[in-house]
Amino acid sequence: MSSAPRPARLAPLLPLALALATVATAPVAQSEWAPPVRAAPAAPIAPAAPGDDLASLNDRARAALEKNQPGEAVELLEKALKLDPTQPVIRGNLAWAYFKRGQQSLADYRLDQAGADYKKAVELNPDEGGYAMHLGQLLLRRYRLEEAEKVVRTLLERHPDALDAWLLLGDISSLQDDLPGAQQAYEKAAASSDAELAALARTAADRTARQYAVEKDYRTDTTPFFIIRGPSQSKGPLMSVRLANVLDRSRAEVCASLNVSPQRRATVVLYPPDAFRQVTGTHDWVGGLFDRKIRLPIDDVERDLPVIESAFRHEFTHLIVSELSPGCPVFLNEGLADVMGEGRGQGLAKLAAYLDAHGLARDAVPSVTALPASFMEIADKDQVELAYLVSYAFVDHVVNFHGLGPVMDWVQDVGAHPVDEAYRAATGRTLADEEALFRDQLRHAGAPRR
Numbered sequence: 088m089s090s091a092p093r094p095a096r097l098a099p100l101l102p103l104a105l106a107l108a109t110v111a112t113a114p115v116a117q118s119e120w121a122p123p124v125r126a127a128p129a130a131p132i133a134p135a136a137p138g139d140d141l142a143s144l145n146d147r148a149r150a151a152l153e154k155n156q157p158g159e160a161v162e163l164l165e166k167a168l169k170l171d172p173t174q175p176v177i178r179g180n181l182a183w184a185y186f187k188r189g190q191q192s193l194a195d196y197r198l199d200q201a202g203a204d205y206k207k208a209v210e211l212n213p214d215e216g217g218y219a220m221h222l223g224q225l226l227l228r229r230y231r232l233e234e235a236e237k238v239v240r241t242l243l244e245r246h247p248d249a250l251d252a253w254l255l256l257g258d259i260s261s262l263q264d265d266l267p268g269a270q271q272a273y274e275k276a277a278a279s280s281d282a283e284l285a286a287l288a289r290t291a292a293d294r295t296a297r298q299y300a301v302e303k304d305y306r307t308d309t310t311p312f313f314i315i316r317g318p319s320q321s322k323g324p325l326m327s328v329r330l331a332n333v334l335d336r337s338r339a340e341v342c343a344s345l346n347v348s349p350q351r352r353a354t355v356v357l358y359p360p361d362a363f364r365q366v367t368g369t370h371d372w373v374g375g376l377f378d379r380k381i382r383l384p385i386d387d388v389e390r391d392l393p394v395i396e397s398a399f400r401h402e403f404t405h406l407i408v409s410e411l412s413p414g415c416p417v418f419l420n421e422g423l424a425d426v427m428g429e430g431r432g433q434g435l436a437k438l439a440a441y442l443d444a445h446g447l448a449r450d451a452v453p454s455v456t457a458l459p460a461s462f463m464e465i466a467d468k469d470q471v472e473l474a475y476l477v478s479y480a481f482v483d484h485v486v487n488f489h490g491l492g493p494v495m496d497w498v499q500d501v502g503a504h505p506v507d508e509a510y511r512a513a514t515g516r517t518l519a520d521e522e523a524l525f526r527d528q529l530r531h532a533g534a535p536r537r
């Protein structure tokens with residue numbers, strides 16, 4: 088299962104002033120984790136002294152921005168800034184141009200460039216808190232936690248009332264295993280007058296309190312790829328080594344299959360089953376959770392090893408997807424996680440068996456794009472199971488037909504483009520055609536092996 092990283096919410100940005108002419112508000116396509124920063128029409132301000140050169144450079148930059156060419160705008164405004172390094176309008180506009188160029192890079196998965204441009208925007212216009220929020224979110228997405236913390240703390244020194252930033256700081260502190268610090272930050276955000284933000288922060292604060300109550304005496308083992316936390320009395324260090332080896336091997340398998348290799352350590356928290364329910368508040372059929380930490384219920388390691396491995400591969404796939412494509416639709420995310428967790432080539436037979444056992448027609452399955460936006464919210468066990476099985480069977484079908492490479496292209500592209508458009512770019516086939524083929528195969532799928 089995956090609890091998708093919560094999209095941070097930004098207050099509308101301060102108006103952006105472009106001298107001499109207004110700038111149109113461009114529609115901003117972004118993944119859901121980073122809500123749009125809005126450009127507001129400018130107040131027509133006459134530029135100071137240097138006259139034509141400054142004005143003309145700024146004017147051409149505005150035109151470039153309107154044509155969605157922020158790279159050109161950056162060059163023009165850098166020239167203007169050289170003419171007058173103190174002109175606040177130029178500094179503000181250049182910040183905006185860097186930010187827009189950063190968004191373009193982000194859409195193309197050039198994450199380093201996006202981060203560098205966001206950083207420039209923050210430096211040029213530190214009064215605009217939205218830039219720092221976007222930078223902080225990008226760094227968090229990439230698990231660059233120390234940098235993210237620095238950016239958000241600097242923002243909070245300037246704008247202590249930026250309650251969104253406290254929420255983001257809570258997420259960062261939680262990932263840094265500073266649960267009391269995280270709770271404090273969430274409590275600040277919970278004081279917001281924005282009811283939605285306050286509710287999100289309240290839930291996060293309560294969840295963090297539950298985690299801390301359970302985890303405060305857990306031991307921490309740090310390996311080259313993992314930070315493993317678990318009860319200190321659980322069967323001694325030998326078991327930790329055994330488990331760490333299993334996680335290393337499973338991780339290597341997933342990385343090789345998906346051709347992605349995160350270099351940072353992943354945090355894995357292992358709970359006795361009742362503590363897992365207490366901390367995550369999940370239904371008893373949930374076998375693991377990813378909320379940027381991998382949380383697994385573990386009873387008897389030796390006995391449950393295959394289950395643990397499968398659950399880990401599932402949640403580790405979510406970790407990879409969370410960095411590549413935060414806006415990935417849940418059916419694709421869960422389907423891919425099941426392909427990695429349960430194995431390839433089983434999806435169709437498992438779905439067919441489920442439908443037959445429940446007296447459901449083979450044609451009764453919903454389209455993957457019509458599945459709920461979050462499976463976590465479904466309270467009915469059968470409906471949850473069907474949603475997972477349809478996702479698994481469909482993604483498994485696509486993997487078998489096209490291979491994992493195109494599926495990973497799809498995952499990556501879907502953050503920036505509509506799901507069917509991304510599908511076509513990755514596989515050369517429309518999603519509707521693929522679903523029709525999938526349904527045809529499901530209709531004729533044989534009884535599964537017992």
Ligand SMILES: [Zn+2]
Pocket residue numbers: 088089401405421424
């Ligand atoms: Zn999942």
